[in-house]
């Protein structure tokens with residue numbers, strides 16, 4: 049099955065404040081994010097349903113990857129999105145920081161998602177506090193997060209688990225081997241931090257520091273996928289909380305945007321971004 053993956057950042061809001069968080073969008077055409085409007089959600093998903101037809105014979109199905117901000121911050125909105133996506137037979141996946149999960153959401157994830165990803169940059173409270181992975185000055189509880197992973201797997205052993213880690217100046221020396229051994233993800237995506245915002249510039253690392261992080265974890269080579277900045281440009285289909293395609297092209301510090309997909313239609317919006325289909329297919333083959 050050839051799957052077209054669309055990353056929809058459903059909200060900018062997050063209970064954490066990571067220094068290098070790239071979930072910030074500018075020139076918003078509307079104050080209200082579309083996840084709060086059932087009509088806008090339906091119109092957006094109706095347009096996305098047509099996307100595979102723009103690539104004849106290349107894709108047969110869509111996977112809607114829900115990301116944030118924190119994806120599970122607004123419970124009723126995410127439940128609505130799941131329901132509408134299922135009506136259109138989209139496969140679903142999500143990335144979460146894990147802090148808002150509970151038994152009810154774990155069951156919903158197990159019942160509806162084929163992949164669940166957790167963003168985990170560190171297992172140290174001190175580092176998580178320094179990064180900003182904290183709420184009311186309490187760092188993300190990694191033990192709790194591991195319990196959620198176990199519970200989701202208990203409900204659905206076949207679910208694919210993904211861990212995303214952003215390597216930066218605050219965690220590049222860490223050893224996450226024990227966490228990976230305990231959670232046994234199917235995939236561990238390791239990113240070198242993209243210094244998109246001026247605030248993240250002091251947390252930049254060198255290629256050598258990034259490679260040392262990878263080497264320290266090479267016993268997990270079979271599940272690791274890592275991407276450098278070049279591989280990350282023009283190869284993601286990304287939608288912002290206002291329903292616009294956005295991307296960060298080569299040598300561009302700021303995102304560029306299409307018009308709102310649910311207002312101008314998929315063809316017009318898609319023609320307003322650059323998209324490298326060969327690199328895209330390459331990365332999902334990895």
Ligand code: SF4
Nearest residue numbers: 062064066069117145
């Ligand atoms: S947890 Fe993710 S979305 Fe939230 S602030 Fe951190 S990087 Fe941004």
